[in-house]
Amino acid sequence: MRILEEAYWWKVDSYTEYDEHAIAIELVMMQVIDTSAIALADGFPPRREIGRYRLYRITSGSKQLPEKEASTEEFAKRCKAESEQLGYPVMVTWRDGRPRSHPMDWYSVVQKEGNSFFLRSWDGKIFDTVKAFALAFNREHMGAWEYLLKDNRWHYEDEEISYHYNYSGKGVPDKLDLSLQLVQKHTSIGKVTAGLCRQEGQIYVPCVMNNETGKGFFFRVPYETVIEITARDIPKGTPFTPFQQLQAIEKLVPKIVYDLEGWKIHSSEDLVIDVDVKSTTTGKIPIRNRYRLPIGYYKKRLSTEDSSVLIFQALDSNTSEALREEKMDLVFDLERVDRFWSESIFTHPWINAYGHLEFLNGASFAPSWIVHRGMLVAVLKSD
C-alpha cells in the first residue's frame, strides 16, 4: 500500500500496517516558517509543527479494520477513545474499488447521546444550515427562505427540479422558484426534523426528515462552500438521531415573515404607492401595516449611482462591513428601480406567485424590502 507522499506542509511521522488493506498513519501538519529561507536537506523550506492527526486509511478487503459499509460502533468508539487518549483528532478514510476524481472523504467521530458514529468532516460544518433549513421549511412561507437562499451556495435536486446556485440558464429555476417549490413541497412532506441519518454502517449524514412519511432531504458538502441538497425517501427503520431543540438562527431564518395584502396608488406622477403588509411572528397574532413606497424618489436618488462603481465599493476590503453591505444593498435597489417607468406601467401592478409586488416593466419588490425601505403611514385593523 502506498502511503501519503511527504510534502512540505504534511509529514508522515510514523505508520502501522494492519494488513494489506489497512494502515494507520501519524500525520504531522507543518507550517512554513520562512519561504525565503534556504531549503533544508529534504528540499523544503524550514517548517514547524502546528498539528497532528491519526489517519486510518482503509481499502476494501481488510480483515482487521471494517469497511465503510460495515463500520461498527466499536470501531467508532475505538477511534473516539484513541482521539481522547492522544489529544488530537483521529480520522478515517475509506476507499472502495471505484475510480473517483475528487479527493477521498475524511470521516471523524461524532458522539451523541452515548452513540458513536462517523461523519464526513465537511458535513460536520453545516449543522446550523440544516437546522435553519428545517425551521424555514416548517414555516411554509416564501419569506422564510429569503436569507437562507441568499447566503448559501446550494445545489438542490429532487424528482422535479434541479437548482444550481450559480446557474442562470434559460428555464432554470431561480431562488424565488426554489423557495416557491419548497413551500409547495411542505404539503407532500409535512413537518421535518433536522438531524443525522444513517446511510451505511456507522456512517451518518446530515438530513431533515419527516419521521412518519420518511420523506426528507440529505445534505452533503462535496467541496468547500457548496452544499448539495437531495430529496430522499428514507426507508422506515433507518436510524435517525435528531439535533437538539431547534433554535431560531437570526441570520438565516427571519423571525417575522411578511405577506402583501393589497396596494393603492398614492401618486402616479411621483411614482408613490401605498402597500398593505401583514407581518407574522411565530406564535403571535399577525399585524397589518400600510407602507408608502416612493419609487420615484428612489429612482431619482439612485440616478447618479453607477452599479459598477457600487459593486467595487461593496467589495472594497478597506471599508467597514456595514458600508460594504450598504453599497451592496444599493446595487440591488438600483437594479429594482432603474427601469423604464410610465404611468400605465406604474398604475398596473399585481402581487405575483412569489408574493412580491410586480410591475409591467419587470420591477419586483419583496414584502420585506417594502417594509424596510417604505415609510409606515398607517396601522391597519388586525384579525
Added chain:
Amino acid sequence: MRNIAAAKITVVNKSHVPLSIKQEVGLTVESVLLLQDDYSLYAFPLDEIPFDHLLQDLDSHLLSALAFRFVETGHTGYFDLQNCTLFIQGPSWRFSRFPWLKREPALVTQTYAYMVLVAGKERSVVACDGSEKRECLFCEQFAGEVISVIHRLIFRAAITGDMPEEPYFNPRGAWEEAMKDWQVLLAHDDWEHLFETLCSPDYQKHTMDSTWLSLINESYRADYAMLKEVLRFLYDWVEQVLETEEGITAYCIW
C-alpha cells in the same frame, strides 16, 4: 505646424520618455485648422465642416485635433491630439456623411472602433493599411446612450465571435429578421408606445435578459428621435449590403 511639434514633445510626466515619430507623407501643408470634434476624421470632408465647428483660439480647452489642408488637391490630414495619431485622407477615404457611424477601414482599431460589421462572408478582420475593399460600418464603444442601444440591437440580431476580433458570419436570414424588428422601432416615436407594442401583450414572457423588456429597461434614457436617425442609417446600410452579399460578418474589438 508649431502645434504638431509641441504635441510630439509633450511630456506626460517626469518618467515619460519623449518620443519623436517621423512620418514622411510627401505632401506640403497649406494651412492648419483647429478642431473641437472628430467629424472631419470619419463623417464629412474638411470642406463640408461648418465654420462654427472650427476653433479660432489655439489655447482653447476644446481643442482636440488639427486638420491640414495640403497644396496637393484631393488630400487632407487629421492629427488626433489625444492619441497623437496622424491620418492622411486621400481621395479613397470613406466618409460616412453621418455623425454617428464610421465607414473608413483605416479607423478599425481599438481606439476608434468596437463592434464592426463587414459586408460579405469572408471571415477576416478589416485591413487598416489601405488595402481593404469590403464595405464596413462601426463606431467606438461608450459613444453615448444611442450608440449603446445600436450595439444592443446588433447583439440581438447577430453573433460575434467569443474572442476579441473573432469574425462571425451572420447570413441574410438573421439580418432580415432583425430588420423586421428595426422596422417596429422605426414605426414608433417614443419608448412608451414601443413598450406597449412589444412588451404589453405577453409581458410574462419578457422576464429574461434577452427580451424586449430588458432592452427597453436598459435603453430608455436614449433620445428616441436620435435613435431612429441612427437606426435608419444602419437599416439602409444593411439593406444595401444585402442587395449584393449573402450576409454580414460581425466582430468586436475589445
